[in-house]
Amino acid sequence: MIDTIYIEEEIANHPRTLAILKRFPEATxxxxxxxxxxxxxxxxxxxxxxxQPALILARKHKGLALPSPKEYxxxxxxxxxxxxxxxxxxxxxxxxxxxKFQSAxxxxxxxxxxxxxEMQLILNQHAEEAVHFFSGYDxxxxxxxxxxxxxxxxxxxxxxxxxxxxxxxxxxxQIRSLLKRSPIxxxxxxxxxxxxxxxxxxxxxxxxxxxRLQAILDLQKAGWQIxxxxxxxxxxxxxxxxxxxxxxxxFSKIDPDLTHSISLGGFRLxxxxxxxxxxxxxxxxxxxxxxxEEKNNIGYPAEIRHEMLDFCENIITxxxxxxKFFPCHDSV
Amino acid sequence: xxxxxxxxxxxAEPLIQHFKLSDIKEFDLFRIYQSKDKEISLTTxxxxxxxxxxxxxxxxxxxxTSAADIWLNIGVAGHATLSLGExxxxxKITDEHxxxxxxxxxxxxxxxxxxxxxxxxxxSTDYQDALYDMxxxxxxxxxxxxxxxxxxxxxxxxxxxxxxxxxxxxxxKVKKMITAQVQTIEQLIDCLKPLSxxxxxxxxxxxxxxxxxxxxxxxxxxxxxxxxxxxQWSLYLPDVDIMSLVADNKSGKTVLNxxxxxxxxxxxxxxx
Numbered sequence: 289m290i291d292t293i294y295i296e297e298e299i300a301n302h303p304r305t306l307a308i309l310k311r312f313p314e315a316t317x318x319x320x321x322x323x324x325x326x327x328x329x330x331x332x333x334x335x336x337x338x339x340q341p342a343l344i345l346a347r348k349h350k351g352l353a354l355p356s357p358k359e360y361x362x363x364x365x366x367x368x369x370x371x372x373x374x375x376x377x378x379x380x381x382x383x384x385x386x387x388k389f390q391s392a393x394x395x396x397x398x399x400x401x402x403x404x405x406e407m408q409l410i411l412n413q414h415a416e417e418a419v420h421f422f423s424g425y426d427x428x429x430x431x432x433x434x435x436x437x438x439x440x441x442x443x444x445x446x447x448x449x450x451x452x453x454x455x456x457x458x459x460x461x462q463i464r465s466l467l468k469r470s471p472i473x474x475x476x477x478x479x480x481x482x483x484x485x486x487x488x489x490x491x492x493x494x495x496x497x498x499x500r501l502q503a504i505l506d507l508q509k510a511g512w513q514i515x516x517x518x519x520x521x522x523x524x525x526x527x528x529x530x531x532x533x534x535x536x537x538x539f540s541k542i543d544p545d546l547t548h549s550i551s552l553g554g555f556r557l558x559x560x561x562x563x564x565x566x567x568x569x570x571x572x573x574x575x576x577x578x579x580x581e582e583k584n585n586i587g588y589p590a591e592i593r594h595e596m597l598d599f600c601e602n603i604i605t606x607x608x609x610x611x612k613f614f615p616c617h618d619s620v
Numbered sequence: 621x622x623x624x625x626x627x628x629x630x631x632a633e634p635l636i637q638h639f640k641l642s643d644i645k646e647f648d649l650f651r652i653y654q655s656k657d658k659e660i661s662l663t664t665x666x667x668x669x670x671x672x673x674x675x676x677x678x679x680x681x682x683x684x685t686s687a688a689d690i691w692l693n694i695g696v697a698g699h700a701t702l703s704l705g706e707x708x709x710x711x712k713i714t715d716e717h718x719x720x721x722x723x724x725x726x727x728x729x730x731x732x733x734x735x736x737x738x739x740x741x742x743x744s745t746d747y748q749d750a751l752y753d754m755x756x757x758x759x760x761x762x763x764x765x766x767x768x769x770x771x772x773x774x775x776x777x778x779x780x781x782x783x784x785x786x787x788x789x790x791x792x793k794v795k796k797m798i799t800a801q802v803q804t805i806e807q808l809i810d811c812l813k814p815l816s817x818x819x820x821x822x823x824x825x826x827x828x829x830x831x832x833x834x835x836x837x838x839x840x841x842x843x844x845x846x847x848x849x850x851x852q853w854s855l856y857l858p859d860v861d862i863m864s865l866v867a868d869n870k871s872g873k874t875v876l877n878x879x880x881x882x883x884x885x886x887x888x889x890x891x892x
Contacts, residue, residue, distance in 0.1 A: 292711070292726065316734055318712050318723065326723045331769040335822070336815050340727040485891040524890040566848070570822050573890050576852040 387561025424457025478515030553616030556587030696779035731807035
């Protein structure tokens with residue numbers, strides 16, 4: 289799976305680095321001073337690299353947890369996101385990471401202890417208030433779990449600090465590490481969904497929706513709280529039929545009491561990311577969708593966006609109470 | 621196209637013979653050879669970074685290159701322990717002069733193992749656990765300005781090591797070593813060709829683009845819009861005859877409007 293591993297000199301002897309290297313005895317190891325030398329180098333082609341991404345082990349120095357926009361909140365006043373990884377095992381055509389990064393290599397920041405220390409500082413800043421921490425902005429939180437051991441290191445912090453809530457955003461079915469332990473009340477495992485036909489067309493290498501749904505059912509059975517993320521909503525001529533089927537499938541099976549939150553938002557990308565993706569995948573239908581430019585973003589025209597959001601919102605609110613529903617009504 | 625760069629004539633000769641390349645007489649600052657179908661070129665650069673940088677620039681100026689081209693620096697190198705004649709792809713290039721490093725992207729199953737390389741300003745017999753040459757950093761630094769990183773590589777064949785140093789190297793030995801690794805070079809090119817084809821496919825002009833540009837006038841910004849609309853057309857309305865639709869249009873602007881209107885009026889399905 290991973291043939292090449294770049295290792296920052298600074299963390300070459302970090303225990304997590306050594307443990308990961310042990311898993312890949314055959315991989316070619318290449319030392320570098322800073323991961324940006326490899327990851328940020330220009331002239332790289334994301335589409336080609338996605339065929340055989342390398343793993344880069346690095347140390348995150350700054351910006352370990354950053355404030356996240358209010359429109360993405362799920363009920364708290366104070367919201368932060370953090371990324372122990374950059375890039376994702378899957379190859380979803382709508383993913384903004386393809387536009388954000390020069391490289392498709394996976395960067396893993398091995399200094400989890402510094403992330404946790406930063407989170408503690410943030411919690412201290414907001415004494416006695418709820419703080420939400422989102423994982424899965426720059427990566428899929430669980431897709432590389434057997435390698436990263438992410439949950440094992442981060443969960444104890446949240447077990448100790450119950451006013452902090454952790455959202456783990458994923459499409460992965462790598463839930464063994466969660467099922468092995470007692471559920472954590474202040475952790476939400478949030479699965480992203482698009483309808484089956486759209487997922488087949490756009491979510492390359494990701495588990496199909498039935499497998500994701502099975503993972504949800506297994507987690508709920510074990511007592512874990514689940515989030516449902518219908519973001520991005522993808523337009524197609526029969527979107528109403530496709531999304532109705534998806535909602536029916538999901539809401540007929542899941543336990544609403546163990547469903548923490550549901551959010552949705554239309555497909556939109558910063559303009560320069562969109563243009564880069566259009567160049568990388570000129571024959572991709574998604575980038576030929578009806579589109580409008582607004583405030584330096586590209587997304588669907590307002591009438592399509594509002595129609596889809598209203599349609600989905602109408603169905604979702606029949607299944608979950610309003611306090612669990614968090615639509616993202618931002619402009620494109 | 622494939623562009624090969626060798627510092628020495630004795631490194632180039634086996635490749636010139638193998639790929640049946642002929643000297644292009646019109647270029648005389650550096651010797652450039654090319655295959656009959658113009659798909660492969662080889663430039664002999666001379667020793668050292670300055671020569672290599674100048675040769676890569678010269679070759680780029682002389683031949684029409686594209687983002688889909690493959691760029692290879694083939695040559696001999698020293699190493700402390702590797703056996704003479706072994707081939708290595710380079711996965712890290714460090715310029716000893718300023719300690720800058722570059723990381724060639726090996727995203728295919730390489731025909732030989734890969735290792736790091738140090739480019740020196742002067743020959744040295746102070747062997748360490750790295751390849752040593754005198755050109756690769758200049759080659760890579762220039763080539764990544766002209767091409768796509770994943771298609772730019774250095775393949776080195778061990779000519780000397782701690783037991784048999786540079787004093788034992790001569791042109792005949794080098795020719796034999798390169799000849800013995802021609803198969804590896806062929807395999808490397810075979811690994812890179814599908815990647816090059818993919819870049820070609822995404823950078824190529826959309827169908828009918830040239831015809832439109834010749835028939836109507838488009839400003840630079842309109843040309844970009846045309847390119848985008850033609851691509852959208854092939855996705856939305858692949859079975860509709862585009863040429864008959866726009867045949868009566870008098871200007872580039874009206875062509876764009878006609879295309880846009882037809883696309884906007886068609887149904888969009890993201891899946892089959």
